[in-house]
Amino acid sequence: MILLGVISAALMYGVAVFPVDRYLPEASTVSLPIDWIFKFCAFFSVPILVYVNGLMLYFVVRYRHRPDEPMDAVGSPIHESRLLETVWTVIPALLLIALAVVSYLVIPLYYPTGQAAASAVTMEAIGHKFYFEFRYPGLTQSVMNEMHLPVGVPVTLDITSAEETTDVATGAVIHGFWIPEFRLKQDMIPGMVVPIHFTPREIGTFRIVCSEFCGLGHSHMWGTVVVQSKPDFDRWYAQQVQAGRSAAAGVAPINLAAGNAAAGQALFAAKCTLCHNAAPFAQRKVGPGLANLFHDPAHPRLVTGKPATPDNVVDILEHGAHGDMGVMPNMQANGLTAKDIANLVAYLKTLH
Amino acid sequence: MNEQSAPVGTVASHVGGHIHPPPDSFVKKYIFSLDHKVIAVQYFITGGLFFILAGLLAELMRAQLMGPNNHVLSVETYNEAYSVHGSAMVWLVIIPLLTGGFGNLVMPLQIGARDVAFPWLNMLSFWLFPPAGILLFASFLFGAPQAGWTEYPPISLQMPFGTSLWCLAIFLIGVSATITGLNFLVTIVKMRAPGMTYTRMPLFVWATGTTALLSMIATANLSAALAGLFIERTFGVPFYNVARGGAPVLWQHVFWFYSHPAVYIMILPAFGIVSEIIPTFVRRPIFGYKMIAYSSAAIGLLSFMVWAHHMFTSGLAHWEQLLFMALTMAIAIPTGIKIFSWVATLWGGKIRLDTPLLFVLGFLSTFTFGGITGIMLASVPADIHEHGTYFVVAHLHYVLFGGSVFGIFAGLYYWWPKMTGRLLDERLGKIHFWLMFTAFNATFLPMHWIGLLGMPRRVATYDPVYAGTNEFVSISAFVLGFSFLIFLYNALRSARHGEIAGPNPWGARTLEWMIPSPAPYYNFKDIPIVLSGPYEYGAPLPYANIRQDLATVPVH
Ligand SMILES: [Cu+2]
Ligand SMILES: [Cu+2]
Numbered sequence: 001m002i003l004l005g006v007i008s009a010a011l012m013y014g015v016a017v018f019p020v021d022r023y024l025p026e027a028s029t030v031s032l033p034i035d036w037i038f039k040f041c042a043f044f045s046v047p048i049l050v051y052v053n054g055l056m057l058y059f060v061v062r063y064r065h066r067p068d069e070p071m072d073a074v075g076s077p078i079h080e081s082r083l084l085e086t087v088w089t090v091i092p093a094l095l096l097i098a099l100a101v102v103s104y105l106v107i108p109l110y111y112p113t114g115q116a117a118a119s120a121v122t123m124e125a126i127g128h129k130f131y132f133e134f135r136y137p138g139l140t141q142s143v144m145n146e147m148h149l150p151v152g153v154p155v156t157l158d159i160t161s162a163e164e165t166t167d168v169a170t171g172a173v174i175h176g177f178w179i180p181e182f183r184l185k186q187d188m189i190p191g192m193v194v195p196i197h198f199t200p201r202e203i204g205t206f207r208i209v210c211s212e213f214c215g216l217g218h219s220h221m222w223g224t225v226v227v228q229s230k231p232d233f234d235r236w237y238a239q240q241v242q243a244g245r246s247a248a249a250g251v252a253p254i255n256l257a258a259g260n261a262a263a264g265q266a267l268f269a270a271k272c273t274l275c276h277n278a279a280p281f282a283q284r285k286v287g288p289g290l291a292n293l294f295h296d297p298a299h300p301r302l303v304t305g306k307p308a309t310p311d312n313v314v315d316i317l318e319h320g321a322h323g324d325m326g327v328m329p330n331m332q333a334n335g336l337t338a339k340d341i342a343n344l345v346a347y348l349k350t351l352h
Numbered sequence: 353m354n355e356q357s358a359p360v361g362t363v364a365s366h367v368g369g370h371i372h373p374p375p376d377s378f379v380k381k382y383i384f385s386l387d388h389k390v391i392a393v394q395y396f397i398t399g400g401l402f403f404i405l406a407g408l409l410a411e412l413m414r415a416q417l418m419g420p421n422n423h424v425l426s427v428e429t430y431n432e433a434y435s436v437h438g439s440a441m442v443w444l445v446i447i448p449l450l451t452g453g454f455g456n457l458v459m460p461l462q463i464g465a466r467d468v469a470f471p472w473l474n475m476l477s478f479w480l481f482p483p484a485g486i487l488l489f490a491s492f493l494f495g496a497p498q499a500g501w502t503e504y505p506p507i508s509l510q511m512p513f514g515t516s517l518w519c520l521a522i523f524l525i526g527v528s529a530t531i532t533g534l535n536f537l538v539t540i541v542k543m544r545a546p547g548m549t550y551t552r553m554p555l556f557v558w559a560t561g562t563t564a565l566l567s568m569i570a571t572a573n574l575s576a577a578l579a580g581l582f583i584e585r586t587f588g589v590p591f592y593n594v595a596r597g598g599a600p601v602l603w604q605h606v607f608w609f610y611s612h613p614a615v616y617i618m619i620l621p622a623f624g625i626v627s628e629i630i631p632t633f634v635r636r637p638i639f640g641y642k643m644i645a646y647s648s649a650a651i652g653l654l655s656f657m658v659w660a661h662h663m664f665t666s667g668l669a670h671w672e673q674l675l676f677m678a679l680t681m682a683i684a685i686p687t688g689i690k691i692f693s694w695v696a697t698l699w700g701g702k703i704r705l706d707t708p709l710l711f712v713l714g715f716l717s718t719f720t721f722g723g724i725t726g727i728m729l730a731s732v733p734a735d736i737h738e739h740g741t742y743f744v745v746a747h748l749h750y751v752l753f754g755g756s757v758f759g760i761f762a763g764l765y766y767w768w769p770k771m772t773g774r775l776l777d778e779r780l781g782k783i784h785f786w787l788m789f790t791a792f793n794a795t796f797l798p799m800h801w802i803g804l805l806g807m808p809r810r811v812a813t814y815d816p817v818y819a820g821t822n823e824f825v826s827i828s829a830f831v832l833g834f835s836f837l838i839f840l841y842n843a844l845r846s847a848r849h850g851e852i853a854g855p856n857p858w859g860a861r862t863l864e865w866m867i868p869s870p871a872p873y874y875n876f877k878d879i880p881i882v883l884s885g886p887y888e889y890g891a892p893l894p895y896a897n898i899r900q901d902l903a904t905v906p907v908h
Contacts, residue, residue: 023805024804024805024806030733033733034733034734034737037731037733037734038728038734038737041724041727041728041731042728045724048720048724049720049721049724052692052695052717052720053717053720055695055698055699056698056713056717059695059698059699059701060703060705060713063634063698063699063700063701063703064702064705065635065702065703065704069702071905071906072905073635073702074635074636074702074889074890075635075636075700075701075702075703075889076636076699076700076701077636077637077888077889077890078636078637078639079637079639079640079641080639080640080641080642080643081639081696084692084696085640085643085689088688088692089685089688089689092684092685096681096682096684096685096727097681099681099727099731100678100681100731103731103732103734104674107670107673107732107733108670109733110733110736171506171593171594171595172506172594172595173506174504174506174600176739178740178808180737180806184736184737185665185736185739185740186665186667187666187667189600189667190594190595190600191594191599191600192601192667194667207806207815209808210808211665211739211740211741211808211809212504212740213431213498213500213504213507213810215507215510216427216428219427219811219813219814222815285427
């Protein structure tokens, strides 16, 4: 009993001082209380686990039927003990009540309630197959897959899901919006907008992971959140405003001849490999493999049914496509400029 | 099953009415049998086959996940594999084995009945089961379901025809489970031997009774949800598609209103098995019989009020989150009472560490761990981080594998002699246990960790930072798969070389051990009369109308 007590105490101490932050940064204000609750559970679980397993082992050794004992030997006839039964009902009950109360206090921290919410910046996060779209107040265009946030500024994120089509076969599905480092997760549910609330507290780049199965591209549905200092964020935001203005001023004509394959390759790695391999048509991720796009005898036509010419590929990159394999996002959704498209086509031409 | 010794006519005048002669055609005896013991064996064989298939799917998944960008399976096939693996393990393995298998084999014997209340319905229940399994596996030919065993719409609306077959398969299993529930409940209420009051029932009967009630009430909700999904997929009536006025969260509510009670449908019978094995091998009365029995009932009742704890990230109102959190925590209390009572029963016993008890101790260890992570998932804020990750995958395998499957193997080693007349080999049994226990923990323990660090479930590829852990997990999973081969070998071997068991090899005191092994066609020549509870080791047997010269001492 005493030995088990010592083991429990040592492990409980270990739980209490465990540096969670070192393994998974506690990068938002809600990370701290959520980790605290987790530790609270782990802390009180330790003695339960140690005593259940330890006593079990001890009893099995101590009360083992020995070969020299008669075959019909029986154990103690005790049927019950009010005291013991009360103890092991009441103690867990008290611990659970404590856990419930603590949890109750933490829930309001990540939902926008009261004052904190009033001062927060409200943005939208929208799940698509298979990328995340973010809408900022004051920006005419959306930002894809890469969310930028200023450190220390409270944010309310309106979370939902949408798709280009209302068709059942390709319509919106449930995604999950999860930033492990923020300890925040909310399902992105079509037809429902759920706000969550938090403040980033560490500068850095963290993953956004889709946590609800949403189809073929689910395994790859990753985004990033870039938490920046206020000046860095303002600079980024100004660039976005500028890009929005030029987009509104009309899409620049695409000059294919000026395409730069090297720049295209970098773009491809950043924006397309989520869904495409630079490999033959059949090596599909979400969309088809794109190597040999222009000269594949087995696929003389593009998914749009048009011949595989550079102009028709430009058309797909500008306006997107959706067919059997799912949705190919349009240039807005992919965050491409006219120059980007020229570079990408130049790069695609080099793939064999 | 040819042990019948007394001429059939001579017992006709006893309590319990007359006995029909056993059927003499092969088909009536072994295929369309009405005998609960034969039906039990049919469940074990069919469920066992599905266990092998679903287990192989799991091994394929682990082969794919061995490295971060493997191409062992295509993404579609991987999605199909985990969806069919989960569905099959829940509906074609654990539920049928625990209720159809053990419930049929043991419950009528333990209450001193000659069969269940409605033998024909019992046969019907079984015969709905193989077609359901065939439909589920046949879905691979038409594009199997990909959205996991929970098949959340809208994505499940967008999948090929196999998902409709999935609906049909699970619907059939649901009908089968509902009928069995009704059948068992009536049997337990109406057909107990004279003198067997509710508080003299063996605890396995308590567990089976509660399970039967849950199956009977809860399964209808699953059927409704499935019918909706099938109708929407086939005829386009919008239940779940928002664009046309449906609500995807509706499915989640109705599905979990069944599937949380189903968690207890999958664990209560295992609790029952544990409660039988412990007193037998510890040679003393079970500690806190009443608390264990009543906590089954409490769990049964509460299990209907906690379903939305699976939906804390589905946009519930705050008061709903609070309510379901509180109720979920409440259900941990009766579960804890059971665990503590079992451990306390070991205290002051004369313990024989035979294979069935080993599996029970394994169960206590792993299930307790699964219960603890369950509490972590019940706290809403903690769940926000854990939901939909490998932490949940680990938790559910600790309760369903560490709980139900360990319980199933404990029960198999324990009742094998009653089913077949022969004992399984102890040495092989012990090797099986230690290999399975070690490999189980090596497979599922690390999953908690990678889940907390950020690996979501239902993915065919993952961030390479989790590569090392996943490789270790995959290798452990292969060893875990291998451990079952030892059992298979042991089972086949016992048919020829197994030691002849005799009526009561473990020296137990419940009624199934008071008759020959395997149990004769009519179970009890004379219906026994029960004078007191079943676990009074050291006291004379509490039965009248039973051969009193039966030894109640273990053979080893
Ligand atoms: Cu997803
Ligand atoms: Cu549940």
